[in-house]
Amino acid sequence: MDIDDLLTSAGINISICGVLFSLYSVLRKQPSNASVYFTRRFISEPVRGDDPFGLHRFVPSAGWLMRAWRATDEELLEAAGVDAVVFMRIVVFSLRIFIIATVVCISLVLPVNYYGRDREHKNLRVELYDVFTIGNVQEGSKMLWAHCFALYVISFAAFILLYLEYKSITQMRLAHLTGSHPNPSHFTVLVRGIPWSQDHTYSKSVESFFSTYYSDTYVAHQMVYRPSTVHKLKKDAKKMYRMLRPIETEYVRGDKPCYLCGGSAHTFKVVHNGEDSIRSQTSIDDLHPAQIEKECPAAFVFFKNRYAAIVAAQVLQSSNPMLWVTQLAPEPHDVYWSNLGIPYKQVWVYKISSLLCALALVFVFCFPVAFVQGLTQPDVLTTWFPQIKGLLENPFVNRVVTGYLPSVVLILLMYTVPPIMMRLSKIEGSVSRSERKRSACIKVLNFTIWNVFFVNVLSGSFIQQMSVFSKLQELPFQLAKQMPDQATFFTTYVLSSGWASVACELIQLFNLAWNFFRKFILKSKEEPTNIALTFPHHTEIPRMLLFGLLGFTLAILAPLILPFLLVYFFLAFLVYRNQLLHVYVTKYESAGRFWPIVHNTTIFSLVLTQVIAVAVFALKEAPAASGFTIPLIIFSLLFNEYCRKRFSQVFMRSPAQQVLIEMDRRDERLGREEGFYSQLRSAYCQLAYITKDLTISEDFSTVGPNRQREDDRSCQDEDENSPRQGA
Secondary structure, eight states, X not given: OBHHHHHHHHHHHHHHHXXXXXXXXXXXXXXXXXXXXXXXXXXXXXXXXXXXXXXXXXXXXXXXXXXXXXXXXXXXXXXXXXXXXXXXXXXXXXXXXXXXXXXXXXXXXXXXHHTSSOOOXXXXXXXXXXXXXXXXXXXXXXXXXXXXXXXXXXXXXXXXXXXXXXXXXXXXXHHHHHHSOOOGGGGEXXXXXXXXXXXXXXXXXXHHHHHHHSTTTEEEEEXXXXXHHHHHHHHHHHHHHHHHTTOOSOOOOOEEEOTTTXXXXXXXXXXXXXXXXXXXXXXXXXXXXXXXXXEEEEEEEEESSHHHHHHHHHSOOSSSTTSSEXXXXXXXXXXXXXXXXXXXXXXXXXXXXXXXXXXXXXXXXXXXXXXXXXXXXXXXXXXXXXXXXXXXXXXXXHHXXXXXXXXXXXXXXXXXXXXXXXXXXXXXXXXXXXXXXXXXXXXXHHHHIIIIIIHHHHTTTTTTOGGGGGOGGGHHHHHHHHHHHHHHHHHHHIIIIIIHHHHHHHHTHHHHHHHHIIIIISOOOSOOOSOOOOOOHHHHHHHHHHHXXXXXXXXXXXXXXXXXXXXXXXXXXXXXHHHHHHTOOOOOXXXXXXXXXXXXXXXXXXXXXHHHHHHHHHHTTOHHHHHHHHHHHHHHHHHHHHHHHXXXXXXXSOOIIIIIHHHHHHHHHHOOOTTHHHHHHHHTOGGGGXXXXXXXXXXXXXXXXXXXXXXXXXXXXXHHHOTTTTO
């Protein structure tokens, strides 16, 4: 590929981005699209449009860009929570490190690559991309020290920025834990693997066990019931809702005991205008004894203080690790109820099955990726499709087909991966939605790195020469040989998957089309419900980390990719901040647990870059530069180990000294509010979470650092209900 081909691909994507950005600035002004582009406000309050005949509504403007740029982390934290701020910190970290890499490599490494051999240079537009890579540097050249110096600068800059970000996000997580109101999950332990007894029920076993061994701090417990019991109650509630819906009077909401869950259930409320929510949570006074036998061997156990709960969650309760398994309970809105019924002894089977399915998908995907690589080579393409040989003689068609089309095909194939990985994460038995999304994020990340990076780089070598698998020690040298040749494909991939995906994220094409169809084709006048979307961390974080991997590995090998990456991260900063402030709704909070994934992947990218650099310098007959790079690998591993010891434990457990004990003492001084323990029991009432289908509209409240999330009964399953899945 020559530079003209690259410019053609860049021109196509710049045009797509310009059209979509302009279209968004017009569509967001239309009152009919409020549910698409202002979902957060639309759910909590009516969104009033401007004058329908105003000309400014149909003229593109850039005001939203300035508002997104000026928004602070405090505003984002108050609106969308810690996870949203952590995601934006990923973008900011990427911007900072690649600004440094771009300045160093474009000013130092790129001229060395370009003038690395004594050759006559053509017009810049018709130059081959290869002359800008390290492959153009003469073997044994002393100028390779420029590449080694640039690698040291990038690596140490990454270490400093990673440390500062890890420290800042750790403090943010602790501030979230200490600054919030008492959260039910802080006092609750999820118990699984409850042993079966013929003498009494699971509930009696739990009460007997914790009353005996935690008599001073045990408050109560709540059993988890099998879906058959809960579904019957849901069906009865639907019948009651249909009977009461026509009534035009308003009933007062009251509390009644919930005998299924041990908490409180509410009566119904029917309002005049039909705009307020109608929720019928029936009591279960006449629960049949046979249904009580449908208890699951799992329960939520409540304690008097946070410290007692954390101790009970981390202590091995039995000599048999498969019995009385305890962990801190997820937030009530974060609980994935359908997986709580899986017996704990079977969870490992589900996890292995999920892992095997993911590995099978990775293997199967190698073949379409190899096919995509064939599209980048005109001779292979004409062999596969002889009928298009005449078309490829046209220079513009050749540039589009070999330079732009392969990356588009790969992107379309990759859109099928996140929904599959989300389904596999559900199968493996995650008990919380945030953990399921985190697991899906790791699966998508591993899949993306292997299939988009390694398979594309090595497709020309080990797919044709399978002997590479028998000589893994040669893998760095294979990467060193193939990486400069694949730089053109990865550059166009950044343009297509990066720039275009950010523009598509902004326009919300699927939601926009559905909103248009509902309002103008179906002529529906009812306001939409069930429109709240949570942020798709499992798709956006892997894409961003893949681009980080490409940026690190190609920084000294083919630095021409860095400006395109920098543009992507800048667009991502503006677009994602706008989306988090206006579109996505926070339903549960993991308090920054995605950051360790980012840190570990960045370290992996740095180490891989340094290993490839050692191999490249060896192939270029520069043993001194190769040996000088080895200490950098050792330092990277030591730095990662230090961060793991210093910070990562805070993301897996809560520190007792400065968080749990101090918060318990503060509650003792201020006095815990009356009825708090009864609120604990009702917070995890299983029946309360099955009435979401009866809701006409729900009140949502965002999660800020000093605000307690209100009782949101409409937490939904993203991979099943969200129209944004897999995007």
